[in-house]
Amino acid sequence: MIVLQLVINGVLLGGTYILLAQGLNLIFGVMGIVNIAHGAIITLAGLFTYWFATETHQSPLLLIPPVFIVMLVVGGILQRLLLEPLAKLGRSRELLTLMVTFGLSYVLVETALNFFGSQYVSLPDLQTTWSVAGLAFNEALVAAGALGALISGGLYIWLRYTASGQALLATSQNPVGAVTCGIDVRRMRAIAFALGTALAATAGILLILILPLSAPTADTLTILSFVIVALGGLGDYRGAVMAALLLGLVQSGVGYYLGGDAEVVVPYLLLITFMVVRPQGIGHATR
Amino acid sequence: MGQWLERRLSAPPTTPATAARGPRPLAVAILVAVIAGAGAVPLFTSAYVLQLATDILTFAALAYGWNIISGCTGYLSFGQVSFFGIGAYATSVLVLRTGVPWYLAALIAAAFSGVVAALLGTVMLRLRGIMFALGMLGLARILVVVASDWNYIGAAGGLTLPAQLTPVAVYLAMWVAVAGAFALNYFVLHSGWGLSVTGVRDEETAASAIGVPTARIKTAAFIMSALAPAAVGGLVAWNRSFIDPPSAFDPTLDLQVIVFALFGGIGTLWGPALGTLVLVIVGEQFWAYLPDLQLALYGVLVIAVVLAFPGGIVGIANRFGWLRRRPVLAPTTLPSVSRPPQPAPPGDETIIEVRDLTVRFGGLVALNGISLSVRRGEMVSIIGANGAGKTTLFNAITGFVKPSEGGVFYRGKSVSDIPSYQRARQGIARTFQIPRLMESMTVWENTLLAARYGKRGGDAVEQAAWALHTVKLDALWLEPPSKLSPGQQRRLEMARALALNPTVILLDEVMAGMTRDEQGEIRAVLRHFRELGVAAVAGVEHVISAIADISDRMIVLDRGKKIAEGKPDTVLRDPLVIESYLGKVS
Numbered sequence: 001m002i003v004l005q006l007v008i009n010g011v012l013l014g015g016t017y018i019l020l021a022q023g024l025n026l027i028f029g030v031m032g033i034v035n036i037a038h039g040a041i042i043t044l045a046g047l048f049t050y051w052f053a054t055e056t057h058q059s060p061l062l063l064i065p066p067v068f069i070v071m072l073v074v075g076g077i078l079q080r081l082l083l084e085p086l087a088k089l090g091r092s093r094e095l096l097t098l099m100v101t102f103g104l105s106y107v108l109v110e111t112a113l114n115f116f117g118s119q120y121v122s123l124p125d126l127q128t129t130w131s132v133a134g135l136a137f138n139e140a141l142v143a144a145g146a147l148g149a150l151i152s153g154g155l156y157i158w159l160r161y162t163a164s165g166q167a168l169l170a171t172s173q174n175p176v177g178a179v180t181c182g183i184d185v186r187r188m189r190a191i192a193f194a195l196g197t198a199l200a201a202t203a204g205i206l207l208i209l210i211l212p213l214s215a216p217t218a219d220t221l222t223i224l225s226f227v228i229v230a231l232g233g234l235g236d237y238r239g240a241v242m243a244a245l246l247l248g249l250v251q252s253g254v255g256y257y258l259g260g261d262a263e264v265v266v267p268y269l270l271l272i273t274f275m276v277v278r279p280q281g282i283g284h285a286t287r
Numbered sequence: 288m289g290q291w292l293e294r295r296l297s298a299p300p301t302t303p304a305t306a307a308r309g310p311r312p313l314a315v316a317i318l319v320a321v322i323a324g325a326g327a328v329p330l331f332t333s334a335y336v337l338q339l340a341t342d343i344l345t346f347a348a349l350a351y352g353w354n355i356i357s358g359c360t361g362y363l364s365f366g367q368v369s370f371f372g373i374g375a376y377a378t379s380v381l382v383l384r385t386g387v388p389w390y391l392a393a394l395i396a397a398a399f400s401g402v403v404a405a406l407l408g409t410v411m412l413r414l415r416g417i418m419f420a421l422g423m424l425g426l427a428r429i430l431v432v433v434a435s436d437w438n439y440i441g442a443a444g445g446l447t448l449p450a451q452l453t454p455v456a457v458y459l460a461m462w463v464a465v466a467g468a469f470a471l472n473y474f475v476l477h478s479g480w481g482l483s484v485t486g487v488r489d490e491e492t493a494a495s496a497i498g499v500p501t502a503r504i505k506t507a508a509f510i511m512s513a514l515a516p517a518a519v520g521g522l523v524a525w526n527r528s529f530i531d532p533p534s535a536f537d538p539t540l541d542l543q544v545i546v547f548a549l550f551g552g553i554g555t556l557w558g559p560a561l562g563t564l565v566l567v568i569v570g571e572q573f574w575a576y577l578p579d580l581q582l583a584l585y586g587v588l589v590i591a592v593v594l595a596f597p598g599g600i601v602g603i604a605n606r607f608g609w610l611r612r613r614p615v616l617a618p619t620t621l622p623s624v625s626r627p628p629q630p631a632p633p634g635d636e637t638i639i640e641v642r643d644l645t646v647r648f649g650g651l652v653a654l655n656g657i658s659l660s661v662r663r664g665e666m667v668s669i670i671g672a673n674g675a676g677k678t679t680l681f682n683a684i685t686g687f688v689k690p691s692e693g694g695v696f697y698r699g700k701s702v703s704d705i706p707s708y709q710r711a712r713q714g715i716a717r718t719f720q721i722p723r724l725m726e727s728m729t730v731w732e733n734t735l736l737a738a739r740y741g742k743r744g745g746d747a748v749e750q751a752a753w754a755l756h757t758v759k760l761d762a763l764w765l766e767p768p769s770k771l772s773p774g775q776q777r778r779l780e781m782a783r784a785l786a787l788n789p790t791v792i793l794l795d796e797v798m799a800g801m802t803r804d805e806q807g808e809i810r811a812v813l814r815h816f817r818e819l820g821v822a823a824v825a826g827v828e829h830v831i832s833a834i835a836d837i838s839d840r841m842i843v844l845d846r847g848k849k850i851a852e853g854k855p856d857t858v859l860r861d862p863l864v865i866e867s868y869l870g871k872v873s
Contacts, residue, residue, distance in 0.1 A: 033417075034421065086594070094416055095416060096597060099589055099590075103590040104590060106583065107582075107587060110580060110581075110582040110586070113579075217428075219424060222424070223424060226421045234417075265433070268426075268429050271425070272422075275411075275418065
């Protein structure tokens, strides 16, 4: 019974993790860079949600649509200002972009520190638990997992079945080919980054419902997202989903049997193991 | 704007045609003044200035450590504070539990940190840059958790250390640390060995093809980068008389070190010192007014430097001709080394043999059971339509691609288990279809690097000079590859191959995109390969007219199989060959 409970919790947690990872995955796929400020965006959104919920006593889920749209705009602006100038460079582009997003991360973290302090916070809302057939379903976990999966699925459908989404996919698979098809690759990069940050912010809104967040530990979320993306094979959509679920399950189990501290180390150890054993990630078919 | 950024990142050469050696008198005078001034600080200034100076030295040492792995080797590390913390804890535990004097403990801690780096490196340096950067970031966070739970080292409460160090002692010890870290940087940027590090940073694959043992070099650089932070960590712990996990693995240390090194000039010799000096002093004045925005402003500074002047202070100085990097081991003028015609070392008849070689990439069969050989004294041309598998063949021979079936034999022995850099050292040289030259090194250094790993490693300077003379690139020896024409770049690739003193040279489409004159220059070298001590040459080529008359034998590939072999005249008239290029005439 415990095992089944842990599995359920793990799957729901995985649903939220999927959302965490997709933002990073999208940016990596289309732009070939890892956004180190990813965790800072998640945390900032989460802390803002906390403030909103405690000040206005409204449901935090109300924030999802406006924050998504605002972050789309902000992300697009950030990309144009900070990252597009680097897009023309050759070999050094990867490292310099890492630097820029590294700097951005600290700007955001300091902002969060100044506005929201350095304490861990989480929302007491949605903590009711439904009991179904002897298994406990935590409302926050269900909401986060379900919404995460929903948004992620919606993203997938948009990418695969709409013209604009396919343009984005095309750019991630072959930028030069995309240009020859008439796709505005510059716009695609801006859209990818905007979407990536919007997804990260949404993930933050959902994450604060189930996990405590704090400004100083923002980059652990970057690492977590990166682990999921790397485990799944950088840029691989389905791989990321599998990795998110795997991580959710493992963390659920480890958290129960070994405690909170071990839980923190799990993503890192998983990543090291996979890097040594199967560096291309679990998503790809055997070569 | 993008191109402007790219140019700022490559180190410009010194004045062409000559490269002065030895320290300039002015530099020596400055050095003496600095050392004297350093010694004077504790004697003539206040405690505040002493503390400031110590802080500058601390960060300079950390910045130099970071510079080695991130700047010189190109593996950006966002977690060097891991070594700082390891050093802090190791030193403290050593002194507390065994009573070893603190300076000795700091040295032992540094060595221990090096061992940790070696172990970490075996896993993490195999990865791409991004993985390494984030892996190091994660490591620092993990270590905080581990340290917080480990009772032997005080767990979350940390360790309290008896006050043993005077501020002057710390100041002097930091000078030693900075000197050591600076010396390591100097070694990496100015020694022949260090050239391998730069080569790995610029073009890891090509470095492997000219004999550089890339994994070992990276690990060595990583170890070097771990020593300074560990020693400094130990000294800082003792200075503060207290360490605990958050202060030992403080992530903002990483941020500051990165900002300082970046601002000064990443990957340069003076960058870390200059950046630290300027920013710590400026920071001191600043933080009094804006204590809450320190991290944010550092973040903004990182962004600003990357977008506006990624070369840092040194990059800007270079534009005015200051602080330019001297080419490594460059003689004052390039000797004109020509050798009498020399035969290749006698021995085996078959230099390269490929038996039933099959290479599959997923569902695609690039090479399908190919067998061919390259014999002593001959030049073999391998031609075929696009997608025939020619470059894959070369990649399999040189070790960049693993065969799915079949074997590759060099001088009679199988090379399947030999990594590519060793195949290069044993005498298999290759050029690349798109020249992979090390952009931040001069023509001379590109060639010298190969010469060091060739069979004449001892006379590397002479060998490199000879190679450049043979391909007639002497006049351009101090230029960066970016200033060469495509033809000259190809000749540099050939010089690099020759510098290895190879037994066989594999040329991958060396004539592509060349003008007739440039083709003529390369043909001149190829015609006389036997006199250069090379046993055989194999060339993959599309520009058939350029190699048909100098080849002894021609092999034609089509879709992974060999369809013709023989004298060029015969092969080029073979209907199967014509059909593979032009299609069937019905």
